[in-house]
Amino acid sequence: MDLIASEGATRIERDLPRFSVAPTRPALQHLGLPSLKSSRSGIRRRANGEAPRVLLFVPPYTRLIEPVPLGSAFADIGIDTFEVMKRAGTPIGLLRIATVAKRAGYDMQIVDAPFAGWSQENTLVNVDQGHLVRYGLTDVQMRKIIEDAQPDVVGIQCNYTVQWGNARALADLVKSIDPNLLLVTGGAHSSGDWQNALLDSPFDFTLINEADRAFTLLLDAVTHEGGNVDAVPGIAYRSYSGQLVRPTRKSSYLSIVPARQDLDERLGVMPLPDFSFLNMNNYLQPYHSSGARVRKTGAWAQIFSTIGCNVNCNFCYIPKINGPWRALGLDWFDLHLADLVKQGVTEVLIEDDHLMHDPLYAMEVGKLLKKHHLPWVEEGGLSLFNLVLLHKGERFLAELDEQELKSPHYRNVIAAIRGGLTAKTFIRSIADNGCYNIYLAVESANEESLVNSNKSRFNAIQQATFEIIQMFTECGIQVTGGFMLGFVNPPASAAEQPFIESLGQIGNTIDYAVSLMGAGMAYANPFIVTPIPGTEMWAYQQQYVVRHYDNGWSHEKATMATEQWSAEDIEKARMELLVRANGADRVREMVRRGTWPVDV
Incomplete structure (x- = not known):
């Protein structure tokens, strides 16, 4: 089938979705x-x-349920089945586009x-060694x-590759x-x-990247x-001749x-975002995706005060899909919080x-959350590298090379350091303003793994990380540490070999997680590096993929294998990190709850 990426572009041959x-x-x-190009009823x-x-x-x-691998750390502590966590969140993207369209x-x-059917679960289909359980x-x-x-128009969100089968099945139901x-x-x-999404489903259009403006223009x-x-930016569709058409590559990112x-x-x-679109009674659970709630009454919600990111980690879709970092303004956020309180x-x-x-x-942002009496969790992931920079301060700045000093990723932090801010002051401030839980994006103990992924090497400065976690703990903030296992990156040049993280390096990250628990970290949460659409690595990593369908794309399940390790090796490594760092009882509690066992 011919694909047309944009007007006048070279055609790309592809017979079937990858x-x-x-x-x-x-x-x-x-x-x-x-594709239907108009809504006659509309x-x-x-x-x-x-x-x-x-x-x-x-x-x-x-979510996937299957037997645990023989010889794994889970099997050693008497857990017979591996279960992907039951997770979902506030549909922020849909709230944004619905508000604009309204x-x-x-x-x-x-x-x-x-969430509307949270307690409804049933087995959907058998896959590999286990089965998919549907909830909702x-x-x-x-x-x-x-x-x-x-x-007249139906829109179906698909943020997660692991949920693509459910999005396309619902699309088929709509067309029926x-x-x-x-x-x-x-x-x-x-x-x-987007190419495969159109080839592999009944959807008439895909919206590409930020859709706040584009969706209403399409309507x-x-x-x-x-x-x-064809005048709408950020869309693609199937033509009458069987081609995929992306009529324009004009940016759909918001300028704020x-x-x-x-x-x-x-x-x-x-x-x-107009939260009146949601039934807030669906969000009253005692646990949210980061652990136990502080407030036992009322609803919880996932919200945002800034959008986008420009760090460009090559395993992350955010810079391309969500766009560069933009602050919405403290006055905007103040109004947003006042409206949330009115919604319960x-x-x-x-x-x-x-x-x-x-x-x-x-x-x-923290001060405004305190103003509106809203305790909060930082779940998007605090950048450890900026906290390390804050903690090490002026003396460390003198050790950096010119390229690091001029990096836009560090510009605001360096200015804050020179203005007298320290990591301790920052942590104390957010604690005083109601933050009780953070997700700390540690990622890896290996500087090589980080640098090859365009992630700051500062994450591997272990003593600084240890001290930062101690500060959070002393201030009463629970820390969930995020770790990544199994990096696979292309060679820097044709003469070099690809970077594939070794089992020894993965072992270093497991040891790192265990040591950070000694600093007071509340929970160590390992993810498996997974090819994600919209990332720099998506196309390259396909050659290592051993599961070509949706149950393998959860970050809790290995999708890739290399000559150095199998998918099962990586899954066992993840289970080893969970058990060694958190202990058998915490892992059993995680399985029982279906979320991170982090309590205040």
């Missing part, structure tokens, strides 16, 4: 037809003076299927929602109800691998007679600069992609 879903899933009934509704109706879904989710006059509805609304429940809503319903997908997976094009979808834009202008670009939210998880890009700004 990635799909478990072959034991039911085959789709609606696949391969040209056009009719508009002609009758009504607002076109748009229904947005987070699809139901699945302001433009559309009748919007959001269905968060995992059933097909019968979603069919009734769709039939009652009578939408009415093949004339126009279908749109977006999110990290659909955006990062305008498909619900107006004679609308031109608080220093140059007043509050009204920024609210015009990024309105406050009593504590929050900050999901900023890079909150520590500007530590002084992050401290002001």
